[in-house]
Amino acid sequence: xxxxxxxxxxxxxxxxxxxxxxxxxxxxxxxxxxxxxxxxxxxxxxxxxxxxxxxxxxxxxxxxxxxxxxxxxxxxxxxxxxxxxxxxxxxxxxxxxxxxxxxxxxxxx
Amino acid sequence: xxxxxxxxxxxxxxxxxxxxxxxxxxxxxxxxxxxxxxxxxxxxxxxxxxxxxxxxxxxxxxxxxxxxxxxxxxxxxxxxxxxxxxxxxxxxxxxxxxxxxxxxxxxxxxxxxxxxx
Numbered sequence: 001x002x003x004x005x006x007x008x009x010x011x012x013x014x015x016x017x018x019x020x021x022x023x024x025x026x027x028x029x030x031x032x033x034x035x036x037x038x039x040x041x042x043x044x045x046x047x048x049x050x051x052x053x054x055x056x057x058x059x060x061x062x063x064x065x066x067x068x069x070x071x072x073x074x075x076x077x078x079x080x081x082x083x084x085x086x087x088x089x090x091x092x093x094x095x096x097x098x099x100x101x102x103x104x105x106x107x108x109x
Numbered sequence: 110x111x112x113x114x115x116x117x118x119x120x121x122x123x124x125x126x127x128x129x130x131x132x133x134x135x136x137x138x139x140x141x142x143x144x145x146x147x148x149x150x151x152x153x154x155x156x157x158x159x160x161x162x163x164x165x166x167x168x169x170x171x172x173x174x175x176x177x178x179x180x181x182x183x184x185x186x187x188x189x190x191x192x193x194x195x196x197x198x199x200x201x202x203x204x205x206x207x208x209x210x211x212x213x214x215x216x217x218x219x220x221x222x223x224x225x226x
Contacts, residue, residue, distance in 0.1 A: 009149075041219065042219050043201070043217025043218050043220055044152075044215070045217070049214065089151070089152070096154070097215075098151070099153075101149055102151070
């Protein structure tokens with residue numbers, strides 16, 4: 001199985017709330033696993049990268065975690081803002097890059 | 110720096126028509142890529158160029174051709190458009206060359222939205 005799977009497909013939360021997005025990847029070990037944010041009508045932009053030896057990495061209000069035993073990565077967003085409304089894409093780098101279909105997050109006021 | 114620039118932003122074609130999507134980057138990157146993005150699916154690689162003068166097929170190359178014109182520019186051509194090619198097309202680049210450096214992120218353009226009727 002060489003598909004990266006993300007859940008949920010879509011999520012709606014209220015401004016100020018936290019949320020967690022999930023990514024099931026395919027290969028252990030891998031070169032790296034990266035999370036991208038894609039605003040509507042724009043190209044994806046890198047948020048954070050995790051190498052196989054890392055368990056957690058933070059970038060401001062975004063925290064990515066990695067569990068090699070279950071082949072899962074999570075992206076936790078704290079104190080959400082309206083500008084967090086976007087799609088979040090998980091990408092596994094195993095030489096070639098495997099893209100998840102993304103989670104569409106909507107933050108409502 | 111503009112980063113990765115794609116033209117046009119939108120295009121409508123009739124079945125059988127041809128067109129070229131243009132991409133240019135000003136970051137002196139070695140590798141460039143063309144992806145398509147369809148609803149409910151991850152980005153899929155059409156073609157890539159690991160360095161100036163080389164191009165290789167990706168996951169979904171049928172119906173497309175590419176040209177790495179120079180280090181900055183990488184174009185994607187549809188010779189005879191089909192409705193199945195309706196999609197959003199993204200160009201991307203990384204500093205990575207033939208030597209590796211797999212930790213470089215992809216830098217994406219803002220896409221070309223193509224509809225084939």
